[in-house]
Amino acid sequence: MPKIYIDNKSFDVKAGKNLLETCLSLGYDLPYFCWHPAMGSIGACRQCAVRVFKDEEDTKGRIVMSCMENVKEGLRMSVSDEMATAFRAQVVEWLMTNHPHDCPVCDEGGSCHLQDVTVMTGHDYRRFEYKKRTYTNQYLGPFIHHEMNRCIQCYRCVRFYRDYAGGDDLNVFSAHNHVYFGREKDGILQSPFSGNLAEVCPTGVFTDKTLKEHYTRKWDLTTAPSICQHCSLGCNTIPGERYGKLRNIVNRYNGEVNGYFLCDRGRFGYEFVNSENRITQPIIRNRTIEAVSHDLLIQHLAMLLPGQTLIGIGSPRASVESNYSLRELVGKENFYQGVNDDQVFLEQKIVDILQSGCVHTPSLKEIEEADAVLVLGEDIWNTAPIMALAVRQSVMKTAAAESLEQVPLPAWHDVAVKELVQEAKGFLANVTVLPSPLNEIAACSMQGAPDDMARLGFGIAHILNPTLPSVGVIMEKAIIIAEALKHAKRPVIITGTGGCNDGLIRAAYDIAVALKTEDRKPGLAFVLPECNSMGLAMMRAPSLEKVAGRVQNTPNVTVVILENDLYRRIPAAKADAFFRQCKNIIVLDALHNRTTEKAHVLIPAATFAEADGTFVNNEGRAQRSCQVFMPAINTIKESFKWLWEIKALLTSASNGQEKHPDELLARLESSLTQFAGISAVAPPRDFRIHGSAIPRESHRYSGRTAMLSNLAVSEPKPLQDDDSPLSFTMEGYRGMPPAPLIPSFWAPGWNSGQAVNKYQQEVGGPLKGGDPGIRLFEQTTATPVFSRDIPDAFVPRPNKWLLLPQHHIFGTGELSMYTKGIAERSPEPYITLSKWDAEQLGAVKGDLLSVKTDEKIYTFPLIIEESLQDGIVLMPAGLQGMDVWSWGAWVNITK
Amino acid sequence: MLTATEIQAIDHEISLVPYKKATVIEALKIVQEHRGWISDESVEAIAAHLEISPAEVDSVATFYNLIFRKPVGRHIILLCDSISCYIMGYGLLYNALQNKLSIGFGQTSSDNRFTLLPNVCLGCCDHAPALIIDKDLYRDVTVEQLDDMLNKYA
Amino acid sequence: MERPLTSNIHPDRPPLNLKEYEMTGGYGALRKVLKDMLPADLQKLVQNSNLKGRGGAGFSTGMKWSLVPMGENAPHPKYLITNADEMEPGTFKDRLLLEGNPHQLIEGMILAAYAIQADISYVFLRWAYHKAATFLRKSIQEAYDAGYLGKNILGSGFHLEMYLHTGVGRYMCGEETALLNALEGKRATPRAKPPFPQISGLFGKPTIVNNVETLCCVPHIVNNGADWFKSLSYSEDGGTKVYGVSGKVKKPGAWELPMGVTMRELIEEHAGGMKPGLKLKGVLPGGASTDFLTTQHLDIKMDFKSVAAAGSRLGTGTMIVMDDATCPVGFVHNLQHFFAQESCGWCTPCREGLPWVEKILLSLEKGEGRKEDIELLEMHTQYLGPGNTFCALAPGAMEPLQSALKYFRDDFDKHIDHKKCPYGK
Ligand SMILES: Cc1cc2nc3c(=O)[nH]c(=O)nc-3n(C[C@H](O)[C@H](O)[C@H](O)COP(=O)(O)O)c2cc1C
Ligand code: SF4
Numbered sequence A: 001m002p003k004i005y006i007d008n009k010s011f012d013v014k015a016g017k018n019l020l021e022t023c024l025s026l027g028y029d030l031p032y033f034c035w036h037p038a039m040g041s042i043g044a045c046r047q048c049a050v051r052v053f054k055d056e057e058d059t060k061g062r063i064v065m066s067c068m069e070n071v072k073e074g075l076r077m078s079v080s081d082e083m084a085t086a087f088r089a090q091v092v093e094w095l096m097t098n099h100p101h102d103c104p105v106c107d108e109g110g111s112c113h114l115q116d117v118t119v120m121t122g123h124d125y126r127r128f129e130y131k132k133r134t135y136t137n138q139y140l141g142p143f144i145h146h147e148m149n150r151c152i153q154c155y156r157c158v159r160f161y162r163d164y165a166g167g168d169d170l171n172v173f174s175a176h177n178h179v180y181f182g183r184e185k186d187g188i189l190q191s192p193f194s195g196n197l198a199e200v201c202p203t204g205v206f207t208d209k210t211l212k213e214h215y216t217r218k219w220d221l222t223t224a225p226s227i228c229q230h231c232s233l234g235c236n237t238i239p240g241e242r243y244g245k246l247r248n249i250v251n252r253y254n255g256e257v258n259g260y261f262l263c264d265r266g267r268f269g270y271e272f273v274n275s276e277n278r279i280t281q282p283i284i285r286n287r288t289i290e291a292v293s294h295d296l297l298i299q300h301l302a303m304l305l306p307g308q309t310l311i312g313i314g315s316p317r318a319s320v321e322s323n324y325s326l327r328e329l330v331g332k333e334n335f336y337q338g339v340n341d342d343q344v345f346l347e348q349k350i351v352d353i354l355q356s357g358c359v360h361t362p363s364l365k366e367i368e369e370a371d372a373v374l375v376l377g378e379d380i381w382n383t384a385p386i387m388a389l390a391v392r393q394s395v396m397k398t399a400a401a402e403s404l405e406q407v408p409l410p411a412w413h414d415v416a417v418k419e420l421v422q423e424a425k426g427f428l429a430n431v432t433v434l435p436s437p438l439n440e441i442a443a444c445s446m447q448g449a450p451d452d453m454a455r456l457g458f459g460i461a462h463i464l465n466p467t468l469p470s471v472g473v474i475m476e477k478a479i480i481i482a483e484a485l486k487h488a489k490r491p492v493i494i495t496g497t498g499g500c501n502d503g504l505i506r507a508a509y510d511i512a513v514a515l516k517t518e519d520r521k522p523g524l525a526f527v528l529p530e531c532n533s534m535g536l537a538m539m540r541a542p543s544l545e546k547v548a549g550r551v552q553n554t555p556n557v558t559v560v561i562l563e564n565d566l567y568r569r570i571p572a573a574k575a576d577a578f579f580r581q582c583k584n585i586i587v588l589d590a591l592h593n594r595t596t597e598k599a600h601v602l603i604p605a606a607t608f609a610e611a612d613g614t615f616v617n618n619e620g621r622a623q624r625s626c627q628v629f630m631p632a633i634n635t636i637k638e639s640f641k642w643l644w645e646i647k648a649l650l651t652s653a654s655n656g657q658e659k660h661p662d663e664l665l666a667r668l669e670s671s672l673t674q675f676a677g678i679s680a681v682a683p684p685r686d687f688r689i690h691g692s693a694i695p696r697e698s699h700r701y702s703g704r705t706a707m708l709s710n711l712a713v714s715e716p717k718p719l720q721d722d723d724s725p726l727s728f729t730m731e732g733y734r735g736m737p738p739a740p741l742i743p744s745f746w747a748p749g750w751n752s753g754q755a756v757n758k759y760q761q762e763v764g765g766p767l768k769g770g771d772p773g774i775r776l777f778e779q780t781t782a783t784p785v786f787s788r789d790i791p792d793a794f795v796p797r798p799n800k801w802l803l804l805p806q807h808h809i810f811g812t813g814e815l816s817m818y819t820k821g822i823a824e825r826s827p828e829p830y831i832t833l834s835k836w837d838a839e840q841l842g843a844v845k846g847d848l849l850s851v852k853t854d855e856k857i858y859t860f861p862l863i864i865e866e867s868l869q870d871g872i873v874l875m876p877a878g879l880q881g882m883d884v885w886s887w888g889a890w891v892n893i894t895k
Numbered sequence B: 001m002l003t004a005t006e007i008q009a010i011d012h013e014i015s016l017v018p019y020k021k022a023t024v025i026e027a028l029k030i031v032q033e034h035r036g037w038i039s040d041e042s043v044e045a046i047a048a049h050l051e052i053s054p055a056e057v058d059s060v061a062t063f064y065n066l067i068f069r070k071p072v073g074r075h076i077i078l079l080c081d082s083i084s085c086y087i088m089g090y091g092l093l094y095n096a097l098q099n100k101l102s103i104g105f106g107q108t109s110s111d112n113r114f115t116l117l118p119n120v121c122l123g124c125c126d127h128a129p130a131l132i133i134d135k136d137l138y139r140d141v142t143v144e145q146l147d148d149m150l151n152k153y154a
Numbered sequence C: 001m002e003r004p005l006t007s008n009i010h011p012d013r014p015p016l017n018l019k020e021y022e023m024t025g026g027y028g029a030l031r032k033v034l035k036d037m038l039p040a041d042l043q044k045l046v047q048n049s050n051l052k053g054r055g056g057a058g059f060s061t062g063m064k065w066s067l068v069p070m071g072e073n074a075p076h077p078k079y080l081i082t083n084a085d086e087m088e089p090g091t092f093k094d095r096l097l098l099e100g101n102p103h104q105l106i107e108g109m110i111l112a113a114y115a116i117q118a119d120i121s122y123v124f125l126r127w128a129y130h131k132a133a134t135f136l137r138k139s140i141q142e143a144y145d146a147g148y149l150g151k152n153i154l155g156s157g158f159h160l161e162m163y164l165h166t167g168v169g170r171y172m173c174g175e176e177t178a179l180l181n182a183l184e185g186k187r188a189t190p191r192a193k194p195p196f197p198q199i200s201g202l203f204g205k206p207t208i209v210n211n212v213e214t215l216c217c218v219p220h221i222v223n224n225g226a227d228w229f230k231s232l233s234y235s236e237d238g239g240t241k242v243y244g245v246s247g248k249v250k251k252p253g254a255w256e257l258p259m260g261v262t263m264r265e266l267i268e269e270h271a272g273g274m275k276p277g278l279k280l281k282g283v284l285p286g287g288a289s290t291d292f293l294t295t296q297h298l299d300i301k302m303d304f305k306s307v308a309a310a311g312s313r314l315g316t317g318t319m320i321v322m323d324d325a326t327c328p329v330g331f332v333h334n335l336q337h338f339f340a341q342e343s344c345g346w347c348t349p350c351r352e353g354l355p356w357v358e359k360i361l362l363s364l365e366k367g368e369g370r371k372e373d374i375e376l377l378e379m380h381t382q383y384l385g386p387g388n389t390f391c392a393l394a395p396g397a398m399e400p401l402q403s404a405l406k407y408f409r410d411d412f413d414k415h416i417d418h419k420k421c422p423y424g425k
């Protein structure tokens, strides 16, 4: 640990870091713009100047950019130095010469890094008296608003968009003081990570267009720590609310999960909370007035339920608490996963593997740090976007690490490292049905049928461990991939349920286990479809198809469906048949859908934003999502609250009906040992710091006394949150909250999100107190069990096609589609065939083709994909309003 | 669409470097040599040929002042406006050219004959003021010589 | 007086072709080196000759070469690049050498490439030098045909490819790391140093960038030895120097002279003194990014050390003379316009500071300036110094400004006091 001196104070600091990160980690407020903890240094903005001295005697020293100097033993520097301080103020004055000073109408105002730094450096009087430079703005699509005049040319946008995320339609144009950041023409930003521009841009050039539609300043938002609902990765988010509307979502740093970034589905997919389609009041069908009050609903249920067999259908998008509560209500033997057979089968396999503990499942951070990656059969670009971003980082970092072995440079030195690395890439093999943008950085890619991909996997496993069964002829690609994985220290294998093939899961497992040695620590990561797929699967309940059989044989069944549209799970005909057999159908959900239409009793459920709840992500990390705001209407409640109310009716207990997440999790872990430890996911609801709760509102929150005065002039009593240690007020503990309870990032002097630096143990490292989340899968020394049955090679069948899903980052999600921009970017339904197959059918692109599946005929236009394996037909998965299709079935196609 | 000649020339450049996109500037030069300027379509064609995005091509194209992203006249006058020519009176030449052609810097005459551009030091300071028309260098230029000079370019 | 670099240059005649060049002893140095010198010997020889880079910074050439990784494990390909971007206002010396004797440069390049065991070499030539391009293209072909370039040069087992790359504008391309980006087909923004190009240069491989004039010296050093080269000079820097004078002197031009001739000799003898009726007021000794010197400095030696001691830089050694009828404010405004426009736009002080300086100077020149403007100019000269910006462009830009404020402050004040340019503009 080198010792350095800052303004004559000595510090033991970490080696290999630059002076800027070091100072920030030590708590100094040293301003910067172009540097970014995830992207390193480029030395362009010159904002981070300090003075460095040769030795104790040197009084003159020299000005250096702290982001461009390595920590050295005995280094002496000054942050408070007069010359350095004056220079930093001068840099802001320069940046502000052309800045429009339009803070009052700028969306960034109040959360602006440029404002922070301007104030921090003390630049307050303007001496530039000439005309400002102006630019024209561009239309960049539904998510990002462009206001180029505010640009301070820090180059962060292009560095994030191009270098970090691999986008190619945003760039810097022109030269000197006319450099311009945008697209070559107006148009929709193509990268699914474009939303991060709003956060990496230190000023208001790139801002969140969805926020603009119901704009609120950061300080007027009510915020809470939350978990993204749109895939299985569980990225940490901070949603903001005002006047009962969700206004935006920003990233919540979690060093092990999403780091600094979110995908556009996660960031912008929140509008369903504000949707017109929300269920706000209980509904009892077949009455003159169907919408009823809370009391009426309870009365009705009290009459309805006695003598009924209650059957519960859980949901992969409902919290652990809600699923568990349903299980408690109906009883273990009556609880079913609201997921179809095939999916349950695959997920069970995954849970078995992870619970066996034979192989480590990596966090996203660990994937980023992998030195070779094999993606086997999962289209992670579409099913787990931030994982794709992590894989990209692994590829880039591995290439850099290899180059730096030749020419030792500090890893943070981004420009120099890029010049050195040039086009070299670390190892990624991307094996998928269709190519994805990841192929561009893949050393090896293969497109094929799931069985063939699985066979490739088994082939690799066999090469790694010849005692495993052979697949016959060894594919050349298997050798290449096996070699690369063997040479890695931290290889990661990724697969998931998106490929609809258990062979993929078994093969990935075999490879990972075969790779395990003393000094090679392989990781095996799985992608599941939804935000709590893992949590639900871990409950090990039977599938939806099983419940259908059960209902057939049981009289007087009342089915309770938890936040689940069964029409997205099983074919419509089967769902219809199932509903016909149920005596009573009770549905709890937030939005109307085809299942809620069938409900005899419909109960409004809170969305994630109005609920507390725990979600288990793909790595088995349980994470708490806190309620952001209380619904204005008392009939919207967390499902688990309703379920306990119903349970109280059945047991005629008057107490114990008010249940809280911490109690529920405590009960859960004592009854289901696989959840051991989960109750530590967040501090209990009575947790206080110095007697205070943690406020969801900023200390500048405005309008508290006035905002509801149209209803009543007296200031309403603040809402009470009994479920978490967060309060719905401005008052409370303003210091550093425990990591799982950070409602937003703010620190004195840092109103922008850059305040996150203060919440980290060291810049870019874990949050103070550890990154949130409890990992539920322990590694053990259990003996691995390898697969013995290898699927046969895929053979196309005459006049039949294997139906497989194509996932879409914009389009596949059930809830995100309520955001206009996401719907706009979602594809229309289509049928994709290989070129050869299309020719056989005499069809050309755009022709309407009919697919017959599940006793129905669907007619959609044809898309031709050259690289698609013959004999496969792809259709888009999970589009809104579409039936679900039997993936993996052999179907007929006619023109 | 690039012509066969252009593609051949670009492909030759590609053969000399470690990866295709390193030839963006060469490609821009080649296309501009044939077409006088670089249109949006040319940017897209070059991008397609080098397997990079149009944005990446345009980012480079717009950096360099001698890549023309707007149409230019049949002949290009580059008038040196740097220090030695400044001392030696390039201003007089500029005024005269403005009068004769009715255009200022950055403009193209209405008959599309000339585009007038300022240029940094032409390395001809001992014979200032200097200018270049197309590829012809003129040194020690006086206002009186301009007419004859311009007449050579139809 | 020996003029090794230019003795075979006759501005009115086309340059020597290969045959003619060989008749003057051309490629003899190459034969000699390939026959009996190791790369390390050649590096040492050049280091001993005290050859300092003629691109402006004056760094020891031999020393620079010695930082290139050598030996079996060195990364390949290595590159040798001639910086023929010559765009510094007031500079026209490389043009003379390029148009006058391209084979001399080519031979120098092959030698330099051998010294660092480069595999590929480039001439990075500015667009405007059409004549030089034509001659170079022809000469490179001749050299290939004669076996001086390509595979197994003269049977020595040494290979070298040579390409001519012409630029598409931008002064920044002359900055050696920006030049590398331009050669890679990127925007010509500079790279951070360290790592130096010797370690991570073109396409991330070891690279040497040298000025045209620097490389032209190398064959002569090989032919005549380090001591001879040192003896050419009047100062401790080795060799001759191509000096130039432009501005309102009687005979502007460029001449090869011993390193260290005095400024007076250059202006009064070679350039013939000022034009009638004009007095010398100031001199930029080595291009637009050097500090003004004035009449009091006429007797200093034009070598790296002496010019530095006088408070300026030798730079390119091509001086711009400012006469007493030229307004220093207008003069400096012209320079700052150049620098502001040629800033690459990467770092804040240069991108935003230079246009501000330019605007202030314009308003002063128009008689609209205020006292505070001088403070602002001074502030910029202080804050745009070396280390504060990413590369040397902006610090270079501040050199003429800071010295103009020092020597011609009167003129600035008059613009403010009289609300107009006293030189009648
Ligand atoms: C803005 C800028 C422009 C430059 N332009 C040139 C140039 O046109 N020609 C040149 O030889 N060196 C130029 N240089 C210097 C080069 O960076 C580099 O130092 C030089 O080519 C090294 O060659 P030498 O060691 O032979 O002098 C420039 C430097 C800067 C900062
Ligand atoms: S000083 Fe900065 S902006 Fe100016 S040319 Fe150098 S890097 Fe570019």
Ligand code: FES
Pocket: A020, A031, A032, A033, A034, A035, A042, A043, A044, A045, A046, A047, A048, A049, A065, A066, A067, A068
């Ligand atoms: S943060 Fe150091 S130069 Fe920009």
